[in-house]
Amino acid sequence: MKPETTRFAPSPTGLLHLGHAYAALFAADIARASGGRFLVRLEDTDRVRSQAAFEAAILEDLRWLGLSWEEPVWRQSERVAAYLAALERLMGMKLVYPCFCTRKDIEAEVAQAVGAPQGPDGPLYAGTCRGLHDDERRVRIEAGAPFAWRLDAGRAVGLAGGGLTFEETGAGPAGEHGVIAVDGQTYGDVVLARKDGVISYHLAVVVDDADQGVTLVTRGHDLFASAHVHRLLQALLGLPVPRYRHHRLILDAQGKRLAKRDEATSLKVLRAQGETPEGIRARLGVTSR
Numbered sequence: 001m002k003p004e005t006t007r008f009a010p011s012p013t014g015l016l017h018l019g020h021a022y023a024a025l026f027a028a029d030i031a032r033a034s035g036g037r038f039l040v041r042l043e044d045t046d047r048v049r050s051q052a053a054f055e056a057a058i059l060e061d062l063r064w065l066g067l068s069w070e071e072p073v074w075r076q077s078e079r080v081a082a083y084l085a086a087l088e089r090l091m092g093m094k095l096v097y098p099c100f101c102t103r104k105d106i107e108a109e110v111a112q113a114v115g116a117p118q119g120p121d122g123p124l125y126a127g128t129c130r131g132l133h134d135d136e137r138r139v140r141i142e143a144g145a146p147f148a149w150r151l152d153a154g155r156a157v158g159l160a161g162g163g164l165t166f167e168e169t170g171a172g173p174a175g176e177h178g179v180i181a182v183d184g185q186t187y188g189d190v191v192l193a194r195k196d197g198v199i200s201y202h203l204a205v206v207v208d209d210a211d212q213g214v215t216l217v218t219r220g221h222d223l224f225a226s227a228h229v230h231r232l233l234q235a236l237l238g239l240p241v242p243r244y245r246h247h248r249l250i251l252d253a254q255g256k257r258l259a260k261r262d263e264a265t266s267l268k269v270l271r272a273q274g275e276t277p278e279g280i281r282a283r284l285g286v287t288s289r
Contacts, residue, residue: 003036004216008062008069009205012042013049014260016061016267018284019220019250025286026247027218028067039212040069043205044077045198061267065277074212076204083199086207086237087149087192095156095236096192098137098147099129117188120225124188125150149193153232157184160235166227170245173221186228206230210239218245222257250284 006027010020031038040062044050059073076083090096101109109126110116116123130152141147164182171177192203209217217227224246234241249257258265270280 001034004030004034005037005039005212005214006031006216006218007039007041007209007212007214009041009043009208010058011046011049012044012051012055012058013046014054016058017250017258017260017265018267018270018280019258019265021061021065021267021280022250022284022286023218023220023247024062024067025065025281025284028069029286030216030218030245036215037213038067038069039074039214041074041208041212042076043201044075045201045204047077047196047198050077057268061271064267064271065280074208076199076208079204079208080199082207082211083204086203087199089237090151090192091149093159093236095152095159096149097130097132097152098141099125099150099189099191100140100145100147101125101128117185119187121187124185127189130189146195148191148195150189151192151229151233153185153187153189156232156236160184160232164231164235166231166241167243168224168227168246169216169243170247172224172246176224180227182231183228184232186225190229202226202229203233206233206237206239209242210234210237213240214242216245217242218247220249221246222249 008024008027010016016024028038030036040059042055042058044055062069087096105128106125109128110123113123113126116126118124129150164184165179166182168176168178168180172180187202190200190202192200194200227244227246231241233239252258252265260266267280
């Protein structure tokens with residue numbers, strides 16, 4: 001096994017739960033077993049919900065689990081310049097456009113559409129603002145109209161060319177394994193920067209993984225579809241391509257994915273109840289050390 005660089009990248013918007021513990025242990029164990037590097041990155045671009053107290057609690061929980069990582073811990077809030085440079089490069093390639101649609105506008109379009117294309121998160125954006133003339137865009141922007149930056153997926157796929165693939169070393173939610181053909185339209189004209197100026201997860205994570213030298217992206221099955229748009233962005237930006245390993249999700253007694261609002265499963269609560277790191281590993285079926 002060659003040395004792998006893996007990472008665990010939570011958002012400091014709440015306490016870690018058992019699902020987070022599984023993801024962190026999964027990534028760290030692969031790095032340890034391969035003699036590689038394990039990184040921790042804080043995806044703190046949510047300026048409203050991200051809190052220093054949650055950040056401190058996350059790092060404390062990870063240390064309690066017995067994990068160590070390569071310093072320094074990267075924070076996305078400190079990486080804005082790198083994300084903007086990537087966005088500007090896509091702008092220079094004429095691959096992004098300003099979208100002035102509100103959420104209500106998009107919901108109305110979806111309601112009126114018959115057989116609207118579906119993506120992983122529901123109906124895809126119809127591309128309403130894609131065809132706006134440059135003059136109209138300029139007038140709206142100069143008038144102060146809020147807008148997001150969207151990727152022109154059709155043009156991006158055409159520029160990237162056919163034959164894009166990514167390697168899944170585990171098994172996707174439907175058993176996908178091996179070399180996977182990329183569908184660059186999976187998320188349609190995905191948002192790359194929100195109206196409040198915050199760079200989207202899709203663009204930020206691609207830039208960060210490249211800059212940190214991540215060789216194996218480990219994450220849950222719920223993010224499998226994201227690999228399609230991430231691979232497309234990697235091709236457009238000329239970034240190195242990691243391999244992927246999507247793992248199972250930790251579910252509650254009702255079969256639902258754990259959420260931060262479910263305080264009963266937070267590591268903080270479990271620790272207070274006397275749970276041990278060894279007990280957590282056994283509970284999650286992660287037994288390697």
